[in-house]
Amino acid sequence: MAKPAPKRRKKTPTRAKATAQSMAGQQREISVSEFFTKNRHLLGFDSPTKALLTTIKEAVDNALDACEEAEILPELYVEIVSTGENRYRIIVEDNGPGIVEAQVPRIFGKLLYGSKFHRLRQSRGQQGIGISAAGMYGQLTTAKPVVIESKTNPREPGRHFELVIDTLKNEPVVKKNVEVDYEGWKHGTRVEIELEGIYKGGRRGVDAYLQQTSLANPHVHITYKDPKGEQSVYERATDELPEPALEIQPHPYGVEVGLLLRMAKATKSRHLKAFFQNEFSRVGPKAATSIVEGAGLKTSTSPKRLTGETAERLIASIARTKIPSPPTNCLSPIGEEQLVASMKEQIDADFYTAVTRSPSVYRGNPFQVEVGIAYGGSLPADELATLYRYANRVPLQYQAGACAASKGVLQTNWKSYGLQQSRGALPSGPLLVMVHIASVWVPFTSESKEAIASYDEIIKEFKLALQQAGRELGRHVKRRARERDEAKKRAYIEKYIPHVGIALQEILGLSDRQEKKIVDTLTDTLERSRKI
Amino acid sequence: MAKKRSTTRNPRSTRDRCKKAQATAVLAQIDREARDVERKILAHEKPSMKFPIRSLSNVTYRPARGFFQLLRKKKERTLTVGTVKTFAQTLRMMALSKQLVESDDIATKREAYYVSKNWDDARFKEQPESDAVMEDVEALFEVNREQLGFIPEEKGGDVAGELVVIDHDRETGEELRIDCTRFGSGAYSIPISVEDLRFETNAKFVLAIETAGMFQRLVKHTYWRSANCILISLGGVPTRACRRFIRRLSDERRLPVYVFVDGDPYGYSNIYRTLKVGSGNAAHINEYFCVPKARFLGVTPEDIIEYDLPTHPLKEVDIKRAKDAIKNDPFIQHHAAWRKALEKQIKMGVRVEQQALAKHGLNYVIDEYLPRKMANTRAFLP
Numbered sequence: 001m002a003k004p005a006p007k008r009r010k011k012t013p014t015r016a017k018a019t020a021q022s023m024a025g026q027q028r029e030i031s032v033s034e035f036f037t038k039n040r041h042l043l044g045f046d047s048p049t050k051a052l053l054t055t056i057k058e059a060v061d062n063a064l065d066a067c068e069e070a071e072i073l074p075e076l077y078v079e080i081v082s083t084g085e086n087r088y089r090i091i092v093e094d095n096g097p098g099i100v101e102a103q104v105p106r107i108f109g110k111l112l113y114g115s116k117f118h119r120l121r122q123s124r125g126q127q128g129i130g131i132s133a134a135g136m137y138g139q140l141t142t143a144k145p146v147v148i149e150s151k152t153n154p155r156e157p158g159r160h161f162e163l164v165i166d167t168l169k170n171e172p173v174v175k176k177n178v179e180v181d182y183e184g185w186k187h188g189t190r191v192e193i194e195l196e197g198i199y200k201g202g203r204r205g206v207d208a209y210l211q212q213t214s215l216a217n218p219h220v221h222i223t224y225k226d227p228k229g230e231q232s233v234y235e236r237a238t239d240e241l242p243e244p245a246l247e248i249q250p251h252p253y254g255v256e257v258g259l260l261l262r263m264a265k266a267t268k269s270r271h272l273k274a275f276f277q278n279e280f281s282r283v284g285p286k287a288a289t290s291i292v293e294g295a296g297l298k299t300s301t302s303p304k305r306l307t308g309e310t311a312e313r314l315i316a317s318i319a320r321t322k323i324p325s326p327p328t329n330c331l332s333p334i335g336e337e338q339l340v341a342s343m344k345e346q347i348d349a350d351f352y353t354a355v356t357r358s359p360s361v362y363r364g365n366p367f368q369v370e371v372g373i374a375y376g377g378s379l380p381a382d383e384l385a386t387l388y389r390y391a392n393r394v395p396l397q398y399q400a401g402a403c404a405a406s407k408g409v410l411q412t413n414w415k416s417y418g419l420q421q422s423r424g425a426l427p428s429g430p431l432l433v434m435v436h437i438a439s440v441w442v443p444f445t446s447e448s449k450e451a452i453a454s455y456d457e458i459i460k461e462f463k464l465a466l467q468q469a470g471r472e473l474g475r476h477v478k479r480r481a482r483e484r485d486e487a488k489k490r491a492y493i494e495k496y497i498p499h500v501g502i503a504l505q506e507i508l509g510l511s512d513r514q515e516k517k518i519v520d521t522l523t524d525t526l527e528r529s530r531k532i
Numbered sequence: 533m534a535k536k537r538s539t540t541r542n543p544r545s546t547r548d549r550c551k552k553a554q555a556t557a558v559l560a561q562i563d564r565e566a567r568d569v570e571r572k573i574l575a576h577e578k579p580s581m582k583f584p585i586r587s588l589s590n591v592t593y594r595p596a597r598g599f600f601q602l603l604r605k606k607k608e609r610t611l612t613v614g615t616v617k618t619f620a621q622t623l624r625m626m627a628l629s630k631q632l633v634e635s636d637d638i639a640t641k642r643e644a645y646y647v648s649k650n651w652d653d654a655r656f657k658e659q660p661e662s663d664a665v666m667e668d669v670e671a672l673f674e675v676n677r678e679q680l681g682f683i684p685e686e687k688g689g690d691v692a693g694e695l696v697v698i699d700h701d702r703e704t705g706e707e708l709r710i711d712c713t714r715f716g717s718g719a720y721s722i723p724i725s726v727e728d729l730r731f732e733t734n735a736k737f738v739l740a741i742e743t744a745g746m747f748q749r750l751v752k753h754t755y756w757r758s759a760n761c762i763l764i765s766l767g768g769v770p771t772r773a774c775r776r777f778i779r780r781l782s783d784e785r786r787l788p789v790y791v792f793v794d795g796d797p798y799g800y801s802n803i804y805r806t807l808k809v810g811s812g813n814a815a816h817i818n819e820y821f822c823v824p825k826a827r828f829l830g831v832t833p834e835d836i837i838e839y840d841l842p843t844h845p846l847k848e849v850d851i852k853r854a855k856d857a858i859k860n861d862p863f864i865q866h867h868a869a870w871r872k873a874l875e876k877q878i879k880m881g882v883r884v885e886q887q888a889l890a891k892h893g894l895n896y897v898i899d900e901y902l903p904r905k906m907a908n909t910r911a912f913l914p
Contacts, residue, residue, distance in 0.1 A: 496616040499654040503623030507566040
């Protein structure tokens with residue numbers, strides 16, 4: 001073993017001592033936008049390739065969320081236009097409900113603004129950070145404004161906006177706001193962002209993202225034009241919209257001090273007991289009393305008077321209180337039938353199966369896991385299986401190694417389903433595995449939403465779903481192997497029996513008819529004996 | 533032809549008649565087996581054939597009879613999915629044999645393999661496969677493969693020394709006297725079939741030698757003259773013809789047969805043992821194709837020490853072969869002397885070649901080794 005290098009003594013550079021006054025001169029509020037420009041990797045803009053993909057992703061996520069909330073069958077148009085070396089204009093257009101004029105600047109020009117962060121509801125976006133961050137990235141790299149066109153009412157014209165973000169103030173600056181309309185345009189939103197980026201194909205590229213999106217969203221129709229001008233269309237596999245996801249109140253088990261304080265400040269309840277009963281799911285009068293009194297507080301205390309210290313006591317008291325699990329009817333999985341239909345539409349395989357587990361709960365958040373499997377056909381037979389990971393129907397293309405879904409697949413013993421699998425690797429064979437988690441709050445390992453955090457409850461559900469689907473697959477694989485074996489044996493018999501006939505004919509001088517009878521009888525005898 | 537047949541003096545006519553009877557018997561056997569298969573098939577049964585097991589596990593050694601005698605263990609080959617190919621090949625081999633015997637033709641083992649190339653899917657991939665099927669048929673009918681019309685392509689072995697072989701001209705039938713002293717630096721080659729040959733000799737013994745190299749040395753220095761003997765080169769494990777040739781010399785001329793091979797397990801338990809008592813593979817013909825009276829001259833493990841011979845370490849396969857012989861070979865098991873010799877060799881961990889004697893001078897083998905050995909033939913291993 002190598003010895004650790006001896007520690008070098010730190011040299012302290014000589015410099016003028018800072019005073020509280022001089023330091024105060026440097027201390028100032030850091031705007032969210034400024035924070036982002038320095039930490040763009042946290043949001044998925046760490047490389048030009050990823051920046052382009054993330055921008056499309058954020059725009060598509062928003063478009064789909066909007067359509068579904070308005071119960072409109074989504075019709076998407078995505079285009080990437082090359083505008084120079086490593087420079088592209090991204091266009092994403094939807095047929096959603098549109099955005100009212102007053103909201104447009106804030107949604108696209110202010111970070112952390114949106115409808116999603118403040119509620120618990122299964123949706124693609126969670127933090128309201130994505131699209132404005134994409135716009136800011138574009139602005140930083142090309143100095144071009146974000147262009148938004150939106151129309152909410154078929155009988156009125158739409159609006160054309162050009163926005164920039166004041167990165168210091170985290171405020172939108174409207175450069176242009178004019179009326180716009182097109183023939184046959186009923187409602188919807190169109191976003192254009194120009195940015196510096198690199199367009200790549202392959203498994204982590206835009207094409208793969210759209211294909212995987214279409215696979216997990218069989219109700220979506222996507223038209224896509226790539227930078228070369230080639231157009232591809234992802235057809236719908238179903239005309240049924242997913243069941244609308246219901247909004248739920250937070251469950252006490254999932255609440256942390258910060259959120260508790262924020263909710264306490266915002267609530268209209270005047271007593272702590274009422275606050276818990278009204279703002280949280282599954283908290284009745286008894287549980288509410290128990291939580292408050294367990295923290296040594298009075299039920300009649302005003303929530304506004306909560307401090308960090310009392311909030312912490314409340315959290316500890318919540319953990320000691322028995323509260324029923326949150327409602328799980330708020331989730332909207334893809335569904336076994338839809339998963340199979342979607343795979344059949346897109347993937348040429350011999351066998352399809354899907355499993356949707358019953359909802360489960362981690363830290364007070366309901367979640368539900370689904371698995372889809374396609375096997376055989378034109379899937380590559382001598383490569384490792386393909387794994388598509390999804391969170392709330394959004395494909396996750398990076399950080400597979402850190403993701404709970406990957407762990408679930410790797411920890412499943414695929415050998416018992418008739419597949420080959422090296423230690424610690426994906427199974428090999430003509431296999432596609434889709435793994436989906438739907439939740440009101442998907443726990444990602446980072447803000448860039450690339451990998452699902454490894455909660456035991458979640459990995460366990462992934463594994464159970466994979467095993468259930470795996471067993472189906474195993475039955476199919478074994479049946480196929482048996483059929484192949486049968487066919488081989490049959491061909492083998494048919495190959496050599498004629499020679500028994502020829503030899504006997506030669507030795508015994510049989511007629512052709514006698515010889516044929518021998519071959520037929522023997523074939524029949526062997527076929528029969530094989531089936532028993 | 534008719535004229536010849538009427539000549540009662542023609543020595544070949546009796547043999548011809550005998551051959552004809554044999555041929556008829558073989559044809560009947562082939563026919564019977566095929567009928568049996570046909571009958572079972574038509575009765576919706578799975579046909580089967582019973583073959584004697586061709587291995588050392590199915591022979592016994594009785595010193596009184598002097599050879600490996602076939603036991604009654606059989607393997608039944610029933611026509612199933614797994615065996616259909618070999619089964620079909622066996623029947624086709626029998627059909628080929630029938631055709632050969634009927635037309636009084638022959639095919640070498642290799643030719644038979646090439647004939648199968650016309651059998652489409654039932655063809656043999658490599659010759660060992662066709663040889664094995666041929667040997668199965670041979671054992672099934674308990675006949676020599678020549679009777680089935682198949683002949684080996686290897687020659688029998690080389691002969692030099694005090695022997696006159698009496699053969700006949702293939703065309704005229706005229707008697708040919710072949711004097712084995714008159715081949716100079718060459719040798720007489722044992723034909724594939726030796727039954728028709730007759731012998732004249734005044735030699736005192738037969739010396740059977742494993743390697744061509746040692747045979748050459750003894751021929752060059754006309755050892756056969758000074759020792760008054762017949763030298764026969766075995767060229768490895770002796771062929772059936774060679775075994776039969778030596779056997780007839782041993783039986784008819786009452787000549788002692790001494791065997792001189794490399795000092796390794798292959799020389800002992802494969803070459804010498806096969807010459808003396810036959811093989812497990814074609815045990816049904818051992819009775820005629822072995823030399824029970826043969827004795828082992830050398831090179832023995834003892835000789836390595838006694839003559840201070842240079843050695844090579846035993847290879848993995850040598851050790852395995854020796855251990856296998858001690859465990860499974862009925863001949864070795866029967867003779868304590870042989871068991872001890874093999875055990876000794878394993879313990880010494882070395883093997884020695886015939887030609888290692890050259891260490892003491894090229895003609896040491898002629899001047900010293902063989903005379904000293906021949907002075908005490910009773911000490912030879914059984």
